[in-house]
Amino acid sequence: MIWETVIGLETHVELATRTKIFCGCSTSFGAPPNTHCCPVCTGMPGALPVLNRRAVLLAVRAGLALGCTVSRRCAFDRNNYFYPDLPKAYQISQLYLPLCRDGAVDIGGGKTIRIAELHLEEDAGKLVHDPWTEQSLADFNRCGVPLIEIVTRPDFSAAEEVIAYLEKLKLTLQYLGVSDCKIQEGSLRCDVNLSVRPAGSRELGTRTELKNLGSFKAIARAIDYEARRQIELLEEGRPVVQQTRRWDENKDATFPMRSKENAQDYRYFPDPDLPPLELEEAWLDSLAAAQPEMAWEKAARYQTQWGLSADDARTLTGRKPLADYFEAVVELGAPPRRAAGWVLGQLLAALGARGLEAEHIPLPPAALARLIHLVETGALNRNTAARVLEAVFDAGGDVDGYVAAHGLGQISDPAAVEEAARAALAANPKALADWRAGKGKAKGFLVGQVMARLQGRADPALVNRAVDALLEESK
Amino acid sequence: MEFYNLTALELAAALKKGEVSVAQAVQAARARMEARREDNAFLTPLSPAPESIDLDASPLAGVPMAYKDNICTRGVPTTCASRMLEGFVPPYDAAAAEHLTAAGAVCMGKLNMDEFAMGSTSETSCRGPVRNPWDPQRSAGGSSGGAAAAVAGGQVWYAIGSDTGGSIRQPAAHCGVTGMKPTYGAVSRYGLVAYASSLDQIGPIARSAADCAAVLDILRGRDRRDSTSVELPGGPLLDALTGRVKGLSIALPEQYLEDGLEGGVAAAVREAADTFRALGARVETVSLPALDWAVSAYYILACAQASSNLARFDGVTCGRRAPEGRDLAQLCAASRTQGFGREVKRRLLLGTFVLSHGYYDAYYKKALQAAALIKDGLNRTLEEYDLILSPVAPTAAPRLGESLSSPLEMYLSDLYTVPANLAGLPAVSFPCGLDGEGMPVGVQLMGRALEDAAVLNAAHAFQLATPWHKMHPEGGKRP
Secondary structure, eight states: OOEEEEEEEEEEEEOOOSBOSSSSOBOOTTOOTTOSOOTTTTTOTTOOOOOOHHHHHHHHHHHHHTTOEEOSEEOOEEEEOOOTTOTTSEEEEOSSSOSEEEEEEEOSTTOEEEEEEEEEEEOOOEEEEETTTTEEEEEOTTTTOEEEEEEEOSOBOSHHHHHHHHHHHHHHHHHHTSOOOOTTTTSEEEEEEEEEEETTOOSOOOOEEEEOOOSHHHHHHHHHHHHHHHHHHHHTTOOOOOEEEEEETTTTEEEEOOHHHHSOOOOOEEOTTSOOEEOOHHHHHHHHHTOOOOHHHHHHHHHHHHOOOHHHHHHHHTSHHHHHHHHHHHHTTOOHHHHHHHIIIIIHHHHHHHTOOGGGOOSOHHHHHHHHHHHHTTSSOHHHHHHHHHHHTTTTOOHHHHHHHTTOSOBOOHHHHHHHHHHHHHHOHHHHHHHHTTOTHHHHHHHHHHHHHTTTOBOHHHHHHHHHHHHHHHO | OOGGGSOHHHHHHHHHHTSSOHHHHHHHHHHHHHHTGGGOOEEEEOOOOOSOOOTTSSTTTTOEEEEETTBOBTTBOOOTTOGGGTTOOOSSOOHHHHHHHHTTOEEEEEEOOSGGGOOSSSOSOTTOOOEETTEEEEEOOSSSHHHHHHHHTTSSSEEEEEESSSTTHHHHHHHTOEEEEOSTTSBOOTTBOOSSTTTOEEEEEESSHHHHHHHHHHHBSOOTTOTTOOOOOSSOTGGGOOOOOTTOEEEEEGGGGSTTOOHHHHHHHHHHHHHHHHTTOEEEEEOOGGGGGHHHHHHHHHHHHHHHHGGGOSSSSSSOOOTTOOSHHHHHHHHHHHHSOHHHHHHHHHHHHHHSTTTTIIIIIHHHHHHHHHHHHHHHHHHHOSEEEEESSSSSOOBTTTTTTOHHHHHHTTTTTHHHHHHTOOEEEEEEEEOTTSOEEEEEEEOOTTOHHHHHHHHHHHHHHOSGGGBOTTSSBOO
């Protein structure tokens, strides 16, 4: 039998707010445990939530970019369950009246994924298990970090589509400034709902939910594994059990989670501490009008406005920090195509050699713009400029200081070049003889010798001219 | 000078004039707390030694008072009269406590109550029941029983309680003092340990409506930490107390005066209606059919919200942790089994049940709809009438031990007080007589949302014309 896989996604994305969704604590990642906490986010008796307006704004931006209808009136509900990483024993979420509904994402290849809803909720804390002391410790720093949950319809049929959707989602949210979408830091997390059915069937099979997917690679592998597992079961005439399964990266397989975690009754009800959220039409309109330029829009503009190739435009816009950097360099006066060449060439190479991400480029855009300017005006030659970039890359980017300190400025004094050329010719009588004998290559050798005497800093055109003149003279 | 039975405003005036010092007032309160120790009104008595109280900070600056023990006080144990919160010392003040401290209030301690405010007799406290200062064999009412008893017994001049379904008004009635549940949101709930968030409201218990107005003037105000808080319009409530009710229209729901009401209570309420008539108000009986569902709707909403609000006491963060928990589920179950008393458990189970999968629509949603109907009905009546007059409780204070055996009967006794909570309306309870056994009886006035001043003013007018609020449990009237 031919089987087809049906997949829906629930993606949780941490919003890039400075403070938590219901209190003023910092959301920054990596702080010492329990240092970003207060009575509100640790659920102390009597503490009350106050909605972070910025979180609403970012969620609305995301909803608009995903083609959703934004509800004029939404509300918050309590999702009740006991777990030590949830100090209130309920998560504030949106079940009955979510913020956004009915969106769509074009993932290319003529395929569109429908978004069922996008809602706001708060993150839980983290448990740290210490195998040596057999203790579990709770870190509440992440409690109350704002999340949006984006729920798709079951519109995917393969892992590749899921990855294409997630890449597009990530790029979209990064461009909106809604989230940094770092899957390793947990700011983008994805649960997969998957079932299989005979090809052509219209009924959905029994689904399983896959959790603990820590990378796009893990997501793709887990989907392939789980689809195969379900198909094997069905082909053996055994049923698929509806359950939540955990992806084990090391064993490359999914395993059922404890049955208790499968039998939750979340007892949702409207949170009486938060009045329904009413959004004004005018505010929504102003947000819709102010949506930032998306990656694909930027790429098109780079081609039409600045004449970049489609490939270069796509690579530059593939990571928002890189596009931002590139635009900053252009903004400072660098010719766009030259700037693109430097960013995609030396800059990416320097990043790669250091294992750095585009959001952590140590070299200020102004330094690269200055370097390009020096090359354009002939003050530095290109090879020297590449060396300077490498030298100042991690050191604050003082291009002029480094060039001056190391005497790297281009030598464009014709007298100095002529002197070096005379010395080179005098020192290489064999080359001169070869040239006279009609061996054209000998000139190249002599030019190289002159350049070497000038530590490679001479203006190549000047060197060529000086060598030509002396050869003429010696005829 | 026996100034312990002055009103709070009278004491404040004496303090401002220098006739009494704050230290003397504190000393007097301490002496009364000692004398009335058997009432068991205090869970955590304090001996404050205030050095620099600014007597101009508010009309009540320097007056000793106390808090119900579900209002968080920085550095002072806040236990909700539950084993669950033994040893809990909040690192923050409730908004109400912040306001009062800034207003020069002198805190004499934390008051006994029903465990987590669940009860109508203050008998569910893990520290034993509060005794009624009028008769030690009787309950002080609940859940703010300690607050009402402390004020009635002359231990403090006013107290801060909380009212979810009558928890300020009913004990005030049973102890012969005045208690005010403000409009929902008029006082920030920040720092009030939540029972039922959509119904809970902090308010004063004092010896007169004017005292209540002065306290509410301190408590009131929009607080950005409580998203449900609202600003009461208008100037100081104290300034709005004209003492005139001439021309006001007052509705008296007829079903409230029919079955279930004890004879002495019915007579006292009718007499109160006559007093208002004599003062120039128009009092008419009306029918309010939706009220029949009030108690059922109230218990569904309150228990459901409580099951969520109290779920945080799971043995992990603050609160009791059972020593023998071997795994997570056991730790949680054992901590809750040991930490909560019977009535709290009963309500949490009820609440968990009504929110369970498949029951939400049948119970919680329906209760929300019933509450909306009740609110509509009351608001329609209040379009026609300025105030609604009713009993506070069907009987005077019950004997200790009588109610616990029959929780349903205890729940039904909340009939008159829960509608104000369901509708978010201001309501005041004040003494209007004694029953045949010499126990105080209270009457309630409910008004339009945000018109707390009108409610307090009518009670004030009544008190200008009657002696009941001056009755003292230790014999006769106050001066």
